[in-house]
Amino acid sequence: xxxxxxxxxxxxxxKKNFIKENINLKSKNTLRINCTARFYAEPRNxxxxxDVLYFAEKExxxxxxxxxxxxxxxxxxxxxxxxxxxxxxxxxxxTEDGVIADAGVKLSELIKKLSEKGLGGLEFTAGIPAxxxxxxxxxxxxxxxxIGELVEEIFVYESGFFKKIKKDEINFSxxxxxxxxxxxxxxxxxxxxxxxxxxxxxxxxxxKKKKTQPLDMPSAGCVFKNPERAEPAGxxxxxxxxxxxRIGGAMIxxxxxxxxxxxxNARSSDIKKxxxxxxxxxxxxxxxxxxxELVYAEEILNER
Numbered sequence: 001x002x003x004x005x006x007x008x009x010x011x012x013x014x015k016k017n018f019i020k021e022n023i024n025l026k027s028k029n030t031l032r033i034n035c036t037a038r039f040y041a042e043p044r045n046x047x048x049x050x051d052v053l054y055f056a057e058k059e060x061x062x063x064x065x066x067x068x069x070x071x072x073x074x075x076x077x078x079x080x081x082x083x084x085x086x087x088x089x090x091x092x093x094x095t096e097d098g099v100i101a102d103a104g105v106k107l108s109e110l111i112k113k114l115s116e117k118g119l120g121g122l123e124f125t126a127g128i129p130a131x132x133x134x135x136x137x138x139x140x141x142x143x144x145x146x147i148g149e150l151v152e153e154i155f156v157y158e159s160g161f162f163k164k165i166k167k168d169e170i171n172f173s174x175x176x177x178x179x180x181x182x183x184x185x186x187x188x189x190x191x192x193x194x195x196x197x198x199x200x201x202x203x204x205x206x207x208k209k210k211k212t213q214p215l216d217m218p219s220a221g222c223v224f225k226n227p228e229r230a231e232p233a234g235x236x237x238x239x240x241x242x243x244x245x246r247i248g249g250a251m252i253x254x255x256x257x258x259x260x261x262x263x264x265n266a267r268s269s270d271i272k273k274x275x276x277x278x279x280x281x282x283x284x285x286x287x288x289x290x291x292x293e294l295v296y297a298e299e300i301l302n303e304r
């Protein structure tokens with residue numbers, strides 16, 4: 001009886017188009033990899049998050065959270081999983097000294113609104129196609145700053161419970177933030193600044209990045225973490241003579257060697273081959289073992 005009831009509930013969710021089947025994710029990842037999700041959902045509130053997680057549990061499906069679709073490499077084939085996009089969780093409240101934002105809020109939209117209110121601190125994220133949730137998960141950093149410096153509190157779903165976690169309970173480190181559960185929303189503490197100065201800083205950062213990074217091409221951002229006791233990853237890859245190296249439809253950017261760009265229908269396998277080539281050549285020439293910042297979707301699924 002229970003199984004029949006569950007099956008009816010599952011079919012109802014699919015028929016309502018809440019949980020969709022066989023959805024192409026090319027437009028939902030910044031590398032524009034042509035991957036298909038077996039199931040896909042965009043929950044808009046806590047109740048719907050519970051629904052999709054329950055669906056995954058009862059169907060025995062692994063699940064993958066997709067924020068802005070950057071910093072992740074999807075596979076070429078069908079992803080036999082439930083892909084959960086937080087793009088429907090996009091509400092935020094600007095306070096006197098900060099912002100409370102849902103996990104799916106885009107940083108590009110948020111820094112624009114914050115600048116209009118005279119609240120600064122997030123300007124360093126300009127030009128990065130990330131969401132609040134994804135940024136906190138990886139402790140997004142740029143221009144010598146990290147988002148973990150601004151986080152005061154996060155609201156999460158962890159081990160079957162919703163709870164608040166204070167900043168000092170999160171072990172933020174280089175490219176690693178909160179990873180124990182699902183980030184629903186966050187409170188960031190910001191600083192009062194002159195509106196014109198904030199806007200000018202955003203313009204300056206964008207201009208600098210446009211000159212040094214391939215922002216006009218599909219990429220996932222920096223591929224490798226910068227080594228602790230060596231030159232930055234991009235410089236090492238450049239010195240290894242790999243700028244402009246192409247495999248299939250993927251290429252190591254000629255603007256910035258720590259970016260791999262999709263120049264023509266690149267496959268996930270093309271990008272992985274370039275990554276391995278960079279790792280091998282840098283190690284052979286400089287004895288430095290590069291570590292990926294880019295996450296493979298399969299790795300996340302295997303952790304669950």
